[in-house]
Amino acid sequence: LEITMLRTRTIAFFLAAALVSAITTTQAHAAQRTFVSAAIGNDTNAATGCTVTAPCRLFQAAMAATDVSGEVIVLDSGEYGGVVITHSVALIAPAGVLAGISILDGANGVLIATPGVNVVLRGLSINGGGNGIRMVAGNKLTVKNCVISNMGASGISVTGPIIVSVIDTIIRDNRSFGISLQDGALGTITRAIISGNTSAGVVAQGQLAGSTTSADIADSIMDGNLSGAVGTASNATAKVNVTIRNSSAVRNSNFGLAAEASGGSSVRLTASNNIVSNNQVGISALSVGTTVVAAGNTVSDSLVAGFQNVAGVFRSAGDNALRNNATDSSGKVTVLTSR
Amino acid sequence: MLRTQTIAFFLAAVVVSALATTQAHASQRTFVSAAIGSDANATIGCTAVAPCRLFSTAMVKTDVGGEVIVVDSGSYDPVTITKSISLIAPKGVYAGISVPPNKDGIKIATPGIAVVLRGLTIIGQGGNVGIALEEGLNNRLTIEGCAISNMKATGIFVNNAETIIIDTVVRNNTSDGVRLENGTRATITRTIVSQNFFGVDVVSNISGRTTTADIVDSVLDRNSDRSVMAQSSTFNNTIVKVSVRDSRIVNSGKGLLAVNSGGIGGGLGTVSLSASNNLLSNNGVGIMGLNTAKILASGNTVSNNNIGLLSFPGVIFESAGNNTVRNNDTDLSGPITVIGTR
DSSP states (O other), X not given: OHHHHHHHHHHHHXXXXXXXXXXXXXXXXXXXXXXXXXXXXXXXXXXXTOOSSSOBSSHHHHHHTEEEEEEEEEOSSEEOOOEEEXXXXXXXXXXXXXXXXXXXXXXXXXXXXOTTOEEEEESEEXXXXXXXXXXXXXXXXXEESOEEESOSSOSEEEESSOEEEEXXXXXXXXXXXXXXXXXXXXXXXESOEEESOSSOXXXXXXXXXXXXXXXXXXXXXXXXXXXXXXXXXXXXXXXXXXXXXXXXXXXOSSEEEEEEEOTTOEEEEEEESOEEESSSEEEEEOSTTEEEEEESOEEEOOSSEEEEESSSEEEEOSOOEEESSSSSEESOOEEOOOO | OXXXXXXXXXXXXXXXXXXXXXXXXXXXXXXXXXXXXXXXXXXXXXXXXXXXXXXXXXXHTEEEEEEEEEOSXXXXXXXXXXXXXEEEOOTTOOEEEEEOTTOXXXXXXXXXXXXXXXXXXXXXXXXXXXXEEOSOSSEEEEEESOEEXXXXXXXXXXXXXXXXXXSOEEEOOSSEEEEEETTOEEEEEXXXXXXXSEEEEEEEOSTTOEEEEEEESOEEEOOSSEEEEEEEXXXXXXXXXXXXXXXXXXXXXXXXXXXXXXXXXXXXXXXXXXEESOEEESSSEEEEEEETOEEEEESOEEESOSEXXXXXXXXXXXXXXXXXXXXXXXXXXXXXXXXXXX
């Protein structure tokens, strides 16, 4: 019995040793943290793991050499190329370094289409091409301290049940939406500057049956877009919820803030403590199925109307400052009792 | 015939070749460096490894819509921008532009272009205007994270363009900190405008022009004459719309001033000013209206001024009834109508 035991233990030991060795071999050139450099980087350094002393040149090569949930660090300012992200990773340019991703054709700057991944993008400057950041599968997307501009499509476009955080980021002059959240995407947008986009600055869109899509926007600026922030849904069982607080929706050529629903869908928009000025229409409930709640906003200098209820439900907390609009309030607005 | 065609072909080939040569080294992103930059590197395109020295050289080598990136801290040159471009100093890099007498720091006078300035420090050393956009037509100007100070005239001057100013300091300029004129539509956010003679002036004096400014989360401090002025002047049908929210307007001659001085040409323009959730303290006058200006004040704290709210005859000065106006030498002067909130 003892011999059998010993043999079993020996075999177990060998198996364990073989396993450890196998893992070590697999990870020989993958690392928790890899590096890229425009000044001295070379993608042939991927063979040695894109180290800080022998960095790679482009994001794509470094990502492949990085562990799941590891980080790619940018060492110096330059161009780092578009990237398709296929595992959980963070691409990080520290303050003082500009990491450009310039796309000359219609491709996306950063494309994520792998289920289950968590992606962090920090300090990137993305311009030209299709969408700046496009995510169609995965768990989480965090965008911090980035600038996304002059894209042929949207700045950030996310479709599906993905948790999205956009913080301290500038999204300007893109030729579609600033940020598009669609069919189950749940977005938190904080301290973002969203300017001059050809379509809405932020749109939450529900087209998929049973989906709930949301955008919670705080401390942000939405100016000079087609509209500032819009919730829109078109499927009977789709829900869209948008909240905007302590933000500016100004100088947008259509709506500052608007909710729009069709096909029996439901869209709720809650706006509190915002400045909504110099838009065509300030805050609007455009259609049946929309519910707008407005509290503590300043709404002024709208070319058509400050508050507008076309066919939805529009409730006010009764503490909005509403003046100097062509029409201050249009359609039925119900004043709620504060509580 | 054949010869003509041959010549034409050769000419075409030469033109194509010339174009190819010209564009060979223009790129979406170029680089400038005070430490290792040389304008001789323009021939190979002001790259990250072989950067140029001056903005003006790198700009020529940059595609329309492209970016000039500052690689390291140092002194860079005043520049006249002639195409859509971004000049960018990343955080942690100091890009200083000293402006000598009779010059402007950044000058833009080409119609239809979009310019982004990020992270620049522009200092007048006898120079006139820090950032000057003259009479624009479909121009856009974005100023992010810049500091503009000590100009002999004005910090930022914009005539008739979409303008975004954010996270910027405009300080100690002899005349205006920011002057927005005749069709300019501006958003000013998280910006400090301090120690200028005039803080932010929003003015229309050309018939049919609408000038707007939305100022949020900003500090307007120690501007001798006034911190913000909305003014329609001289001609018919000029419109000025200004909103100020969540800002501190302190230690100035007048905090917020709306004045409609139109009429010399025969008719009056319109001036409206919305002020909400601001702190107005230690000014000569907190909020002041002249002639036929329209003012709405909501949720402001107005304290420790010589006069809190001042309305001259003809002004429509309305309060949402939720302002705290106290501890001024004179809290209220002139007719102010409480309209409530809704």
